[in-house]
Amino acid sequence: MSSTIPHHRNSGSIESEALSLVADIGATNARFALAVSGSNELIQPLTLLTRNFTSIFLACREYLNHIADLHPSRACIAVACPISGDHVSLTNNSWSFSIEEFRQELNVGRLMVVNDFKALAAGVPRLAAEEIIQLGDGTPIPERPISVIGPGTGLGVATVVQYETGQIFLDGEGGHVSFAPGNERELEILRLLSRQFNHVSTERILSGDGIKTLFQTLAKIDGVAAPDLTASSIVERAISGSDSHCLEVIDIFCGVLGSFAGDLAMTLNSQGGVYIGGGIIPRIAKLLKDSSFRTRFEGKGRISSFIKNVPTYLIMTDRTALTGAASLLFDDLKG
Helix, strand or coil: CCCCCCCCCCHHHCCHHHEEEEEEECCCEEEEEEEECCCCCEEEEEEEEHHHCCCHHHHHHHHHHHCCCCCCCEEEEEECCCCCCCEEECCCCCCEEEHHHHHHHHCCCEEEEEEHHHHHHHHHHHCCHHHEEEECCCCCCCCCCEEEEEECCCEEEEEEEEECCEEEEEEECHHHCECCCCCHHHHHHHHHHHHHCCCCEHHHCCCHHHHHHHHHHHHHHHCCCCCCCCHHHHHHHHHHCCCHHHHHHHHHHHHHHHHHHHHHHHHHCCCCEEEECCCCHHHHHHHHHCCCHHHHHHCCHHHHHHHCCCCEEEECCCCHHHHHHHHHHHHHHHC
16 A cells, blocks of 8 residues: 655645644654545645754744645654653754644644654555565565664664554664674774774664765775765765765675665564665665675575575655654554
8 A cells, every 4th residue: 555645735625633744854854744534645745954944843833834724633753763751852963852842832632753763664564566676586474574774864773563453663773783894895994983983883884974984984994085075976976987986885885784684684583574765775776786785685694595585675765754654643543
């Protein structure tokens, strides 16, 4: 089952009670839409840059102004950080807020705040075939766990636990596990980064900042000058094939991603598949397909025959977390 997000619709006929605000708030982008009760449809989508706002309140106010006379009665906000108690502080963003104060600011009767990758995981079962690309072989087994990972500003991890009558969605902070090198080149990277950081997490490699870190670290190892490139520029140069150094950065990125995804699949017995989202993935999909990703994913020694049967998918849409947030909210309302 998939979600559709038309950019224009006659929303005036929809009662406010049937509308819910859903949002996916990361370090770079704040995505908003309205979810319609009893439907898989999301309407009035809008993406804002977080750097243009000093608080989540102001970003939401901008969106509420955008939808004018529409007044959602409830909301589910997915944020890139752990959720514990009333106070929320985004991990890779300066925004922080009180959930209760936020509910009052939005003037809604019900406000759910969830981890962004829990929302992404909740959206995975609703992905359409045209919204994903399978890498390698493998067939998903029904009612087995699904792993969801995503390199973006950070590295998100979540799990879908499937059973006969439904699913449970579990978020985690797996992106902060220790980086495990898979070859001599990656060992050199770890040695150098260990002098810079007390803990070298996988997120130090598998993220937008990680791409920049890899670029600079490889230059130091090779004794060459590294221009001050953004992650986006490094990716563009790798895609065009115009810079062999940038191409190696993305090749290492893809290999480490494969190892990490395989480790997660073994840890959680993810025979339902491993889904890879995040803002970086759609841009490097072809490079991923041609990389060592799947070889590294399957290269697990004595258990390789097991892991070969686990399918891996790239999520090619940026709306999955919004769909998942709507699903979590509507399930909560059902009790």
